[in-house]
Amino acid sequence: MTTTDFITEIADILGMPAHTLTPETDLTAIPAWDSVAWLSSLVLIDEKLGAAVRPEMVSGARTLQDILQAVAHKLES
Amino acid sequence: MARATGILATNMALPERTLTYEELEERFGREAMAKVFAGSGIRNRRVAEPDTCGSDLAYQAAIGLLHHHRIDPNSIDLLLFCTQSPDYLLPTTACILHERLGLSKHCACFDINLGCTQYIYALSVAHSMIAAGVANRALVLTGDTMTRIVHPLDRALVPLMGDGASATLVGEVPEGQGFLAFELGTDGSGYHYLMLPAGGFRMPATPETAREVADREGNIRSQQNLYMNGAAIFHFAISVVPPTVERILARLSLRVEDVDLFLFHQANKYMLDYLLRKLGIPPSKTHFYIEDVGNCSGSTTPMVLTDAWRAGRLQPGNRVLMIAFGVGLSWAATVLRWPENTLGVVPAQEHLPGPE
Numbered sequence: 001m002t003t004t005d006f007i008t009e010i011a012d013i014l015g016m017p018a019h020t021l022t023p024e025t026d027l028t029a030i031p032a033w034d035s036v037a038w039l040s041s042l043v044l045i046d047e048k049l050g051a052a053v054r055p056e057m058v059s060g061a062r063t064l065q066d067i068l069q070a071v072a073h074k075l076e077s
Numbered sequence: 078m079a080r081a082t083g084i085l086a087t088n089m090a091l092p093e094r095t096l097t098y099e100e101l102e103e104r105f106g107r108e109a110m111a112k113v114f115a116g117s118g119i120r121n122r123r124v125a126e127p128d129t130c131g132s133d134l135a136y137q138a139a140i141g142l143l144h145h146h147r148i149d150p151n152s153i154d155l156l157l158f159c160t161q162s163p164d165y166l167l168p169t170t171a172c173i174l175h176e177r178l179g180l181s182k183h184c185a186c187f188d189i190n191l192g193c194t195q196y197i198y199a200l201s202v203a204h205s206m207i208a209a210g211v212a213n214r215a216l217v218l219t220g221d222t223m224t225r226i227v228h229p230l231d232r233a234l235v236p237l238m239g240d241g242a243s244a245t246l247v248g249e250v251p252e253g254q255g256f257l258a259f260e261l262g263t264d265g266s267g268y269h270y271l272m273l274p275a276g277g278f279r280m281p282a283t284p285e286t287a288r289e290v291a292d293r294e295g296n297i298r299s300q301q302n303l304y305m306n307g308a309a310i311f312h313f314a315i316s317v318v319p320p321t322v323e324r325i326l327a328r329l330s331l332r333v334e335d336v337d338l339f340l341f342h343q344a345n346k347y348m349l350d351y352l353l354r355k356l357g358i359p360p361s362k363t364h365f366y367i368e369d370v371g372n373c374s375g376s377t378t379p380m381v382l383t384d385a386w387r388a389g390r391l392q393p394g395n396r397v398l399m400i401a402f403g404v405g406l407s408w409a410a411t412v413l414r415w416p417e418n419t420l421g422v423v424p425a426q427e428h429l430p431g432p433e
Binding site for chain 2: 036038042054058
């Protein structure tokens, strides 16, 4: 999975067009970025990337970049 | 040689009152509840009256089981009551139930308090004590009223939690049947992810601990209310459950295909659907009992077992895997071969009388 694919998946979780999300996007400003979105993101990371991340890396993320950094080692360059 | 033990009968008890999806739409809004339902699969939940304790519900389940199967209370020599909402901090509520059920003075009684995993832990204790000859016939009861410690304006927990109880008779079964293995585990580093902070000896209840605070999602609670870090618990479950299932099956040289029925702690349907996917378990090999009763904490496992049994899904010879996970953090799994000598599941009753 590439970074672009991952961002598209996150956009899908948030119900937003993929092109509206960038690494710099402030997730905390998006109403849909709530506990339900956190769980969906944890499933995405676990199922599609097989990555073990601390849950607070998702629930405590301020920007999309925070999450990308946590899973960078599992994304195709 | 250690005796083989297994489940001989079960029953469950639910409060009469239902806190409905529509009521919670009024309280939290339609959009919020639609999200909750999509994320949890819980529509309605049973809620005990303020004067009803988990032990009252457990008593109903137990007396129903004893009466239905015409079991002499004097034949029970071990009573385990699983609860995290005891009648009192002291004495152990199992002793109070001992008196209410008219059990023999030769019966050992004690509580096991481990929330979501307490049922399987208790089964392992009952199995061990019977196998070792310390007891012959055990009554394993569960009963909690967790809704009483959830803040009414905590949108994260009110829609999820329900109250309920169960009764299970455990006894000797033919060799090679009953409990085949147990897998128990703990990760105490996560104890703070699911807890009732105040009211114990570490942090006694005070006016300060009763102060209500809103979290960043607007959920209201005090330190005298149940707290759960949903993301952390979810992550814990999806990390621990698959290897535990694989480990217990490997110990018995079994594969997923060899198990007839998988019964999970009914925490959250979205989580359970993902676990099924991750383990390669077809949905036809599991059973759900959550949509109209909620997450009943330590009673969900025996309740889903009882509902599955009532639905005819448990037949002699079936291999069944039960797994639970949660507070502590802890987890527990068991694999059983459904025995030939069960007394049977107690049929559903539509209405249960209140406390005596």
